[in-house]
Amino acid sequence: MAEPIKIQTPFTEEMSRKLHVGDAVLISGTIIAARDAAHKAMTEALARGEELPVDWKDQMVYYLGPTPAKPGDPIGSCGPTTSGRMDAYTPTMLDQGIKGMIGKGSRSAAVVESMKKNGVTYFAAVGGAAALIAKSVKKYEVLAYPELGPEAVAALTVEDFPAIVVIDCEGNNLYETNQAKYRTLKGY
Numbered sequence: 001m002a003e004p005i006k007i008q009t010p011f012t013e014e015m016s017r018k019l020h021v022g023d024a025v026l027i028s029g030t031i032i033a034a035r036d037a038a039h040k041a042m043t044e045a046l047a048r049g050e051e052l053p054v055d056w057k058d059q060m061v062y063y064l065g066p067t068p069a070k071p072g073d074p075i076g077s078c079g080p081t082t083s084g085r086m087d088a089y090t091p092t093m094l095d096q097g098i099k100g101m102i103g104k105g106s107r108s109a110a111v112v113e114s115m116k117k118n119g120v121t122y123f124a125a126v127g128g129a130a131a132l133i134a135k136s137v138k139k140y141e142v143l144a145y146p147e148l149g150p151e152a153v154a155a156l157t158v159e160d161f162p163a164i165v166v167i168d169c170e171g172n173n174l175y176e177t178n179q180a181k182y183r184t185l186k187g188y
Contacts, residue, residue, distance in 0.1 A: 004162070010058035011100045013119035019165045021172040025123065026160040031060040031102065032143070035081055037151040039089035046092060053144030054153055057097035062125070063104075065150040066140065075140040075156070078133055080104040080125040087111050094118045102163055106175040116171045123163035124174075136161040 002024070007015065009029030019025070032054060034042075042052050063083050067076030083103030086093075090107070091114035102123045107115075115122060125133060139157035146152050166174040 006160075009060060011060050011121075012058050013099055013169075016099050016119050016121045016169050019121050019168055021165055021168050021174045021177070023165040025163050025165065027060065027102075027123075027163060028159050028161070029157070031062045031100075031156050031158055031161070032056075033062045033064050033066070033078075033140075033152075033154040033156055035063055035065055035151040036085040036089070037148045038145055038153045039086050039093060041145055041148070042153075043089045043092050046096075052096065055097070056093065058099055059097065060100035060102060060123075061093070061098050062102040062156065066134075066154075067150075069140070073134070075134055075137045078137060078156075083107060083122070090114060094120050102161075106173075107167060112167060112171050112173065115167060115169055119169045121165055121169050122167040124166040125161075125163050133161065 004024040004026045007025050007027045009027065009031060045052060063081045063086060064078050065081055066078040069076050080103045082105045083101065084105050084107065087108040090111045094114045095118065098120060100121050100123060102125050104124055107122060136158050137156050138159055140154055142152045142154045144153040
């Protein structure tokens with residue numbers, strides 16, 4: 001297996017276009033946490049003509065809901081949440097400048113088309129490894145919608161956050177190609 005590719009945020013379209021399905025990466029810098037409630041609030045704000053509380057240009061969004069931090073830690077467990085819950089809002093949010101998304105699970109055809117249009121990469125973080133992932137988070141700061149609790153928009157300062165490219169900005173999709181191998185098995 002190849003060495004993981006080191007990525008430093010901000011994450012530009014040029015950087016996104018260099019990555020391919022199956023690439024392992026280690027992300028350092030700032031990523032923005034936001035889940036479905038925050039995505040809904042931001043999409044509604046845009047529809048009202050309001051500015052967003054975060055400038056999404058060249059940012060990565062991580063779909064997570066962290067657990068409370070233990071004393072001395074910046075965050076508790078922080079594994080990925082199912083990305084499909086954001087699909088209704090994702091094309092609108094990608095148009096705001098997001099260039100990377102981190103979560104788990106497949107995405108809709110509309111999201112993949114928007115990724116191709118906007119030069120966006122979708123990364124999977126390993127579900128079930130939330131405590132391990134938390135070790136890469138050095139700082140957690142709520143930026144907007146604090147009333148949403150763990151679904152608030154927050155900045156995470158990360159060092160060597162592990163992820164895998166599962167859908168690249170050309171639309172190549174690891175979920176589809178890897179599952180296709182097993183569709184020929186009898187009974188499936």
